[in-house]
Amino acid sequence: MAPDDSEEALIDGLVRSAFQVMSVLTRIGAEHDLSLTQLRVLGIVRDRRPRMSDLAAFLGLDKSTLSGLIDRAERRGLLARHASPEDKRAVVVLITDAGRDLTQRLYEEVREALAPATGRLDAQQRQQLAHLLEPVLTPPLPAAPRPATRR
Amino acid sequence: MAPDDSEEALIDGLVRSAFQVMSVLTRIGAEHDLSLTQLRVLGIVRDRRPRMSDLAAFLGLDKSTLSGLIDRAERRGLLARHASPEDKRAVVVLITDAGRDLTQRLYEEVREALAPATGRLDAQQRQQLAHLLEPVLTPPLPAAPRPATRR
């Protein structure tokens, strides 16, 4: 099937904006000694309390990769491991206060860093863009895997 | 300055779509034994012939990082190094036929992988979305890249 021009142009735009956003995230992360993945982990764990393997699956990483990742974040006091009460094999990852503070700061920096870009649109266009992006985004999560402990 | 809601929502959408696109690129790259960065290098070198340091600057990478990156791609026959005629210190990176073929295939796979997502919009919406993204994207590197404050 021949891809029509609108698709071609859209994909190009999406890919370029992805690289641009990633570059911002990478830079801001680096300024706080955090990799892109660490950044992402913080963002996820911020309002969830997933088990290691759920987190790995969500990130699309191997469980063993996650072990090291959490190790380092734990050593820095940003995250903590907790034994799951329901399943003694499982380990639950949760964010510490320090981690939450840092994440909050990071979010603000990201917003500021992207402001020049988003600022080139007026409020109505921004709303429209966000609205058009919505359908493109995959279903964020198959619902809450469990109404987990809400903080 | 309080960020208005439209900005908040837009940034969230941009970041999420960035992760989604990256995840596709990473997967497709991995299927061909290419990292995200290698993928990106191929895409850039596809229609350019930059020198090592220009490429490094554009990618936001250290020169030493690029050396290894190009080494591996060269060993696989995807890229080649060429002495610059103007400056005997400089090395120019160029794509091989094999590299071009692979890049072409990758592009098609990316398009197909993203089709389900972009397909949730009709042609008119796609065009509109691409159009709205345009201003958000930074000036896509003119021939003369300014050595911006990028570390």
Next chain:
DNA sequence: GACATTGGTTTGCATTACCAATCAAACTCA
């Protein structure tokens, strides 16, 4: 011509990521 600058590579180190192997806990079902 001496000296600094620029362009690339090499070396050393930490991180990221995969796979395979391992161990403990939980589940199955005969």
Next chain:
DNA sequence: TGAGTTTGATTGGTAATGCAAACCAATGTC
């Protein structure tokens, strides 16, 4: 119940990525 399987996580090994510092060669500048 108990043997065997599956599941959750860690460990160890390897490769790739990335930075920084040291280095060499070509250029540029006075």
